[in-house]
Amino acid sequence: MNGYRHDLWEIASGRHGVVTIAEAEDAGVPAVEVRKLAHRGALRSYGKGVYVHLSVPMTEFTQAAVAVALAGPGAFLQREAVFDLLGLGQFNPHRIMVGTRRRVRRVMPEWVELEQRMDVADEDLTHYEGVPSTTVGRALSDIRGRMPWNRWKSLVDQAHRRDLIGDCEAIDPKNGRHLT
Secondary structure, rough: OOHHHHHHHHHHHHOEEEEEEEHHHOOOOOOOHHHHHHOOOOEEEEEOOOOEEEEEEOOOOHHHHHHHHHOOOOOOOOOOHHHHHHOOOOOOOEEEEEEEOOOOOOOHHHHHHEOOOOOOOHEEEEEEEOOOOOOOOHHHHHHHHHOOHHHHHHHHHHHHHHHOHHHHHHHOOOOOOOOO
């Protein structure tokens, strides 16, 4: 591998195989060359300037990384998608839930659910496995009323045992008592 294909491989290898036109151009690879490589079968296009490099092994995080890239800059995983990414609880969502704090007009694939989230603060955002996401604490808060109490408590316990939330986040929002 040499030239542009190798440059794109370098980008994609650190992002679960995903590369965007913007990242390629930042690395000095013209957009037309990215499209040529896709046409030749080195990249798979997901549309909206998002590609997966076929020489980079896909991981269990590739689809989540693609979903966030499709939503554009500033997008992040949210709610159940965060737990699914981290292997917390028993989630198998039909759609990957992606949030963004800006307006996105593009049509997303059927397997991505995009929601505008102006209520998510900077301190509620992080990266897990290199994929932008809300923090586990924020995701727990977002789904609290959408699932049975005992399942939510079990999720809190798992997150606490794996040090994904601190003691102050493992508090029942109804009565202020520690859950762990």
